[in-house]
Amino acid sequence: MAALTEPLRARLQYTFNGQYTGTPQWITDLEKGDDEGFFLPGSAVWAVHGAMSTIAAGVRALLVQALHPGALAGVHDHSRFREDPLGRLAGxxxxxxxxxxxxRDAATQASNWVSRLHTRVVGQYDDRHGVRHDYAANDPELLSWVHMAFADSFLAAFQEWGSGEIPGGPDAYVREWAVAGELMGVPNPPRTAAEMQSQLMDFDRRGILERTDRTADVVRFIRRPPLFPVLRLGYPLLFNGAVATLQPRFRELLDLRPPHVGPVPLPASGPAGATLRGIGAVLGPRPVAESHARARLERLGWASV
Structure with missing residues (x-):
């Protein structure tokens, strides 16, 4: 069985961390450090981010981000997402x-490194009315949108395909992951799921979100990314599942519909869930990063490991 699954494992691993075999240095480095970190075993963040549902969440988050013309312009103008989409994903x-x-030190340093990269991501874009706007990746409002696009997607995907309950519930996850937003410079990130939904939809109420030709182009790319042939069979199922979990208004703006034949909707959640379980069977049910974090905690004498 291992001989049959190893080629698939290698390609999945390369897709997610840029290496066909072995464990990347940055993962083993999670054993280093002299503090417990911002999150611990039993936290809502460990529960949500340790699940296979994060794979579908990543697809969903990219779709949500594409609704903001500033975020889209930054990716379009400064990212090598077409030339090296897997490299951007791995980062x-x-x-x-x-x-x-x-x-905590590693998390802070990683966030500062991303913020320094963002200082170069500046430019202008024209909205659907032809009005020109400046954008900057480190603009607080744009940072807030990106933070919530990820948090909302991680939460929605776990609620759809995750196993078990979130410790403390959805509000605990949003509250805990607000730390990540603060590390990136998000001013007062939401602390409850309801607050996050309100802030997300407020972008639409203020007329910021829109669908342009550039949006449609990026959505086409997300729908059919240049994956290894062996991964192309399952990806459409993940994409359809991600689309099905979007807020109806976001689907409308993106001009996306869950799979259907004429007026008849087709299953989306079940096939996506089966695909995620298959990936978990090949890669393992929990991230390798988790075991290295536990090794650091054990070294530090954390009693509940």
Whole structure:
């Protein structure tokens, strides 16, 4: 069985962390550090980010981000997402896992590094009315949108496909992950799920969110990214599942619908869940990063490991 699954494992691992074999240095480095980190075993963040549902959440978060023309312009003008989409994905995963599982010092350093990269992400875009706007990746409002796009997507995906309950419930996850927003410079990130939904929809109420030709182009790319052939069969199921969990208004803005035949909707959650379980069977049910974080905690004498 291992001989049959190893090629798939290698390609999945490369997709998520940029290496076909072995454990990346940044993951083993999670054992280092002299403090427990911002989050611990039993936290809402460990529960949500340790689940396979984060894979579908990543697809969903990219779709949500694409609704903000400033965020979209930054990706379009400064990111190598077309030339190296897997590299960009691996970089995002590295930051999320370092903040989730690393020491406070490692999480802070990783966030500062991303913020320094963002200082170069500036420019202008024209909205649907032809009005020109400045954008900057480190603008507090844009940082807030990106933070909530991820948090909302992680939460929605776990509620759809995660196993078990979130310790403390959805509000605990939003409250805990607000720390990550603060590390990135988000002013007063939401502390409850309801507050997060209100702030997300407020972007639409203020007329900021829109769908342009550039949006449609990015959505087409997210729908059919240049994956390894062996991964292309399951990806549409994850994409459809991610679309089905979007707020109806966001689906409307993105001009996306869950899978259907004429007026008849097709299952989306079940096939996506089966795909996630299959990935978990190949890679393991929990992130490797978690075991290295536990090794640091054990070294520090954390009693509940």
């Amino acid at each position: 995002t995963i590295r930051w999320i896992y370092t903040v989730t599982y690393g020491s």
